[in-house]
Amino acid sequence: MNSSNRLGSGLMLQLLMLTALGITSSQGLSEEYLKDIKADQVAEQASGSYNYDQQGNDWEGTCQDGQQQSPVSLTSSAAIVTAIPRIYFYNYDQNLESPLILTNNGNTANMVLPPTQNGQRAYINGGLLPGTFEAQSVHFHWGSASSKGSEHTINSERYDVEMHIVHKNIRYQTVSEASAYADGLAVLGVMFRAVNRIFSLHSGLIRIFNQLPQIVEYESSTEVTGRLTVQQLLGNIKTGEFYSYNGSLTTPDCAESVTWTVFKDVVDLPERQIMKLWELKDSRSQPLTNNYRTLQDINDRPVYYTAQ
């Protein structure tokens, strides 16, 4: 009996992918974290190959015929301004239990988040969230040397980079399962602006960006070492001001399972850090730039805005 029979083809595939990413359990990563990274890879593969040649206009299925798609244009004039609860963050200030694995999956720079050192995950509730949502992964959308690349626009302004912190409703076991339900996922959107400064106060983000040159190639991974909290990803933005609406994943299969919370405040990052994103390559060894989806019709969906 050969090893692929003994392990079963699914597990074998997963092990091969991990090997391809140079990840082994000898690096002090927990079994749970490795399992989550594998699940994330399997979900990424299941979404099929796609690219940003037409900013998503050629994607099919729900991406083409969905009526609650993302991203959308967010404007203070069209939003319903109302007092909604703030977003409450739990364990966001706790150190993560292990180094992060940062991966170029051909579409973005992605990090699956491990639990924190207290054994729990970072999680959120409040806002318009239909439940409690655990932080699962973080990725970015960006432009190029000559274009900005946020997905949402705020008052018609497109920012240089948009970071997505993907959370899953604790009602569901996996992100894949959650994406089949309207209340399955919650994504926090954070805008980054390139500024002409050398230094940044956002040491956690800088440590992540400093590793980007290690993942230029498709399917390469690296570790982000040192103490890191999910809070550090938010820079020092005011989290009391945000837009919220019901939408979708902005990548295939564009599942309409996301409660979006997009913060109005912006993280300033040195341009020399943001430039590192433009160096990444996709699965065709082409520059991975402008990996944002075109704006989608709002179709009478309410967009809420709160400032507190």
Ligand SMILES: [Zn+2]
């Ligand atoms: Zn995204």
